[in-house]
Amino acid sequence: MNITLHNLGRRFNQEWIFKGIDYTFSSYQSYAILGPNGSGKSTLIKVLTGQLTPSEGSLTFQNNTHTIEVDELYQHISIAAPYIELIEEFTLNELLDFHFKFKQFHPEFDIQKILHLLEMEKSANKSLKFFSSGMKQRVKLALACCSDSKVVFLDEPTSNLDVSGEKWYLDLITATTADRLLIIGSNQEKEYAFCDEKFSITTYK
Numbered sequence: 001m002n003i004t005l006h007n008l009g010r011r012f013n014q015e016w017i018f019k020g021i022d023y024t025f026s027s028y029q030s031y032a033i034l035g036p037n038g039s040g041k042s043t044l045i046k047v048l049t050g051q052l053t054p055s056e057g058s059l060t061f062q063n064n065t066h067t068i069e070v071d072e073l074y075q076h077i078s079i080a081a082p083y084i085e086l087i088e089e090f091t092l093n094e095l096l097d098f099h100f101k102f103k104q105f106h107p108e109f110d111i112q113k114i115l116h117l118l119e120m121e122k123s124a125n126k127s128l129k130f131f132s133s134g135m136k137q138r139v140k141l142a143l144a145c146c147s148d149s150k151v152v153f154l155d156e157p158t159s160n161l162d163v164s165g166e167k168w169y170l171d172l173i174t175a176t177t178a179d180r181l182l183i184i185g186s187n188q189e190k191e192y193a194f195c196d197e198k199f200s201i202t203t204y205k
């Protein structure tokens with residue numbers, strides 16, 4: 001899928017967070033959205049994923065020759081971000097069952113393979129509310145990357161991960177995102193060093 005931004009801007013009240021963005025995020029490429037704390041990375045990702053509307057300009061989502069409307073977008077994307085909460089009353093098994101009622105599996109995965117990938121077979125019947133923050137972050141990343149979506153958005157992907165979790169994240173990216181559009185919001189190079197393109201939000205202040 002290609003996502004094309006036409007003179008895109010977003011403000012909160014009187015404050016422009018970014019404006020005048022003309023840019024295309026192209027199929028099969030990986031992009032890092034870069035900028036310091038508070039610069040607007042998450043805001044841009046929320047606009048790109050239809051969680052926020054633009055204040056000016058527009059976006060088009062093009063899958064081959066087919067234009068996707070913003071209300072259909074959720075069928076084509078997956079997201080892991082600090083502001084996307086897990087349903088903590090569910091056990092891990094229940095959460096995976098629930099999630100994959102709405103999403104298809106990435107061709108390489110099923111529930112057992114995801115539990116194995118997460119190294120959480122023994123926690124499958126434990127409620128998410130009892131998971132550590134690093135375990136929850138792994139679950140968020142696995143749900144996003146192991147769904148069969150054209151576009152994967154990851155905002156601050158290694159937050160709460162330790163050094164072995166960071167390596168696990170990089171292995172997950174290699175295993176699941178080669179043939180998709182990948183967009184990462186980050187200000188830590190270890191999270192995005194492998195990306196094809198770097199997009200600096202401060203250019204559009």
Ligand SMILES: Nc1ncnc2c1ncn2[C@@H]1O[C@H](COP(=O)(O)OP(=O)(O)OP(=O)(O)O)[C@@H](O)[C@H]1O
Nearest residue numbers: 012013017035036037038039040041042043044187
């Ligand atoms: N709902 C909102 N209402 C008002 N202002 C907001 C809202 N959401 C974000 N902002 C403001 O927009 C600016 C950009 O915030 P955003 O979270 O997009 O930055 P970020 O680059 O993702 O930051 P970080 O690296 O700290 O996660 C900040 O000044 C923030 O206070």
